[in-house]
Amino acid sequence: MFLLKVFFLLLQVVTVAVYSRADIPPPPEPEPIEIIELPLPPVASAVEGSCTSGTGCILQHAGLVQGGSFLPDGNHVIARVNYTGAPAAPDPASVYTGDQIILVKADGSSFSNGSPFKCITCGVPQDSSQGKTEALDYPQAFRDGRRILAGTNIIDCGEFDLVSDECTPESTFIHPIRWNTAVDGSGEGGSIRELRLHPDNLHIGFNSFTYDAGKLNQYAYTGRLALNSAPTTGLPMAPRYDLTNVNVLSNNDTRNIPLIVDRDQIRINTDAITVGEFRGFSGSGKEATYIGYPRESSNIDVFAVDLATGDVRRLTSHPEYCDPIDISADDEWMAIMDTRGSNRQMFMAGMRNVPPLTDIISTTATSSTRNNGQRRFFQPYLLDHYGDRDDYYGQQVNAAGDGSPGSINDPQWNGMADPRFSLDVTRLVYWQALVVSPACGGENPLPCPNSTEPGGRTERLMVAHFTSRQPVPVTDIEPLSDTISWGTPYEPGTVPSRELFISGGVYTLYGTANGSAQVTIVENGDAIETVAVTYESYSDDGLTFLDGTENITVRNPTVTLNEVDWYSDLTQRGQTNATKKTSPDGFHLSIDVNTNIFNANGTLSTTVNGTLYTQPANGT
Incomplete structure (x- = not known):
């Protein structure tokens, strides 16, 4: 999922919240949470038998x-x-092999076979799974209890509930999902990834990539699922779900431009709608969540856009990195995975209220530093509907442990995607992975921990129970419109327009309350290579004032490799006293978004009100 945090859709941003401060209630008090670990099948080696x-x-x-x-x-x-x-074979247990989807009992009971597990995809006949794709990621249940969306497949047990004994391999079908991208309807269709099911069970949202001028661009879409029992065009020529009424979640209207150039001035358009990486739907299905271009420099956040009106809410604002998110069925709560508390990103994002100017070229690199390879620094957090505000940054779901090896808040166990609420909003399921080599051990200065899980297992499945809550009644969902008024209807054969481009030159951004920023943009061919900014008493709030310079150059030797030369000498004064500085020879980062291995020369550090945040060591 996190293969490519691609923000070089130049301008994916942000808007101010659609609520006035008077509309926003005080943050909720922390609530009691009990956490249990769900059982998983026992560990074995790869040796047959x-x-x-x-x-x-x-x-x-x-x-x-x-x-x-x-x-x-x-x-x-x-x-x-x-x-x-x-x-x-012919041992009946021979079907338990390879990549499969299972159900796990979450109430301590067992299935009729005496096991807390039931494999849904094991042993499904080939005739019932023609055209099945390998991807089974982000498994999500339909509300009918009979179907599962897994990767680009829909697993269907027909008239039987998935948990019933009647749902057998012989009664199960696996249908692929196809998005037609050819004018004549031929071929395998377009690449779709990171699918999320809309709660109306009729639509999905997804991401897709295009390669253009040596760059990788990511776009988000919605589409209606339509079962095609006997296709006459396209592949596979087998029963499948076709995506119809597809919309691109962007357009070329001024409303979608976050940085507006007017001759020699730049203006930040805080009403802009742009969806970068699609992350899911709200519980009512009225909003789509996504990763957006930073509202503050180097700060990666999650936003929600109303699918009917285009109103945008900024859900998170903490300087750390947020990505996986789930919104409860009643829209009152959100669960996120975030690096907050780890200080992983504070060395570059800790200075607040810096306008997102250098981020035109640096966001892909800055977002990639959130991980160390397969090691993530995420922990689960619970936020109310209104998200981060003032000093409220949510409640860490698993904070109650003692931090010892194997405890629920052992920092060596990191949160993965995606956390998911139960429909009645009383529970949350999430999963974690233990740090393993090469993110520790060997040449890495961090020692590898020993797993305390059965068989030395390095993943675990957790359920948080919000014990003071009453179940929320499940309500009907209003179907998503097939027309997104602020989006673009997709036509087969078309490619979304390339990211917006600001021509090389010198521009001025005026602070809302005071001062200005002089912005110099340098082109190299058909790409922006350097953004340099000089701040003079710049302030948008009239409380904190920014002075100094920042100069960033980014080169892409390959589609996924970013080489960054970064020079910062920034000072904030007023309500916040902060600095953001590189060493005299600058900070030079080389990072590939496929691997996210931190590799830098020189230093970049941020000090906020006397607290110093420094960059991670190479390879950690």
Whole structure:
């Protein structure tokens, strides 16, 4: 999922919240939370026959590939696992092999076979899964309790509930999803990834990439699912779900331009609508969530846009990196995975209220520093509907542990995507992975911890119970319109327009309250290579004033590799006293968005009201 945090849609931004301050209630008080770990299949080796469990075994590392959502009943959780060690056919247990979708009991009970697990995809006949794609990521339940969206497939048990004994391999079908991108309807269709199911069960949202002029661009879409039992064009020529009424979640209207150039001036358009990486829908389905271009420099946040009106809300504002998000069915709560508390991003994002100017070229690199390879620094947080504000940054879901090895808040266990609320909003499921080599051990100065899980397993599936809550009644969902008024209807054969481009030159941005910023943009061919800014008493709030310079140059030797030369000498005074400085020879970062391995020369550090934040060491 986090392969490419691509923000070089130059201008994906942000708007002010659609609420006035008078409309926003005080933050909620912390609530009691109890956390349990769900059972997973036992660990076995890759040797054939090494698994002695009749209901399958998983790999020690990457055995739990991804946690999914609750089923509508709230008593079962979907998970994607990698089975191993199965005996050879004709042993019935031979079906427990490879990448599969299972259900896990979340109430302590067992299925009729005596196991807390049930494999949904194991042993499904080939005739019932023609055209099935390999991707089974982000498994999500339909509200009918009979279907699962997994990757670019829909797993369907027909008239039977997934949890019932009647839902057998012989009654299960796996249908691929196809998006037609050819004028004549031919071929395999377009690439779709990171699919999210709209709560009306009729639509999905997804991301897709295009390559243009040596750059990788990401766009977000919505589309209606339509079962095609007997296709006559396109591949696969097998029963499938076609995407119809597809909309691109952007257009070329001025309303979608966040940095507006008027001759020699730049203005930040705080009413702009742009959707970068699509992250999901709200519980009512009225909003789409997404990663947007920073509202403050180097600060990566999540936004929500109303699919009917185009009103945008900034959901998070903490300087740390936020990405996975789920909004509860009643729209009152959100669960996020965030690096807040780890100080991972504070060295570059800790200075607040800096306008997002250098981010025109630096956002891909700055967002990529959130991980160290496969090691993430995420922990789950609970926020109310209105999100971050003032000193409220939510409640860490797993804060109650003692931090010891294997505890619920052991910092070596990092949150993965996606957290998911139960439909009644009383529980949250999330999954974690233990840091392993090469993110620790060997040449890495951080030692690798020993797993305390059964069989040394390095992934675990967790459920948080909000014990003081009463179940929220499930309500009907208004279907998503097939027309997104502020989007663009997709026509097969077309490619969305390239990111907006600001020509090289010198521009001025005036502070809303005081001062100005002189912005110099340098082109190299058809790309912006350098953005340099000089601030003079710049202030948007009249409380904190910014002076100094920042100069960033970014080169892309390959589509995914970013080489950054960064020079900062910034000072804030007033309500906040802060500095952001590089070493005299600058800060030089080389980072590939495929691997996210931190590799830098020189230093970049930020001091806020006397607290110093420094960059991570290389490889950590």
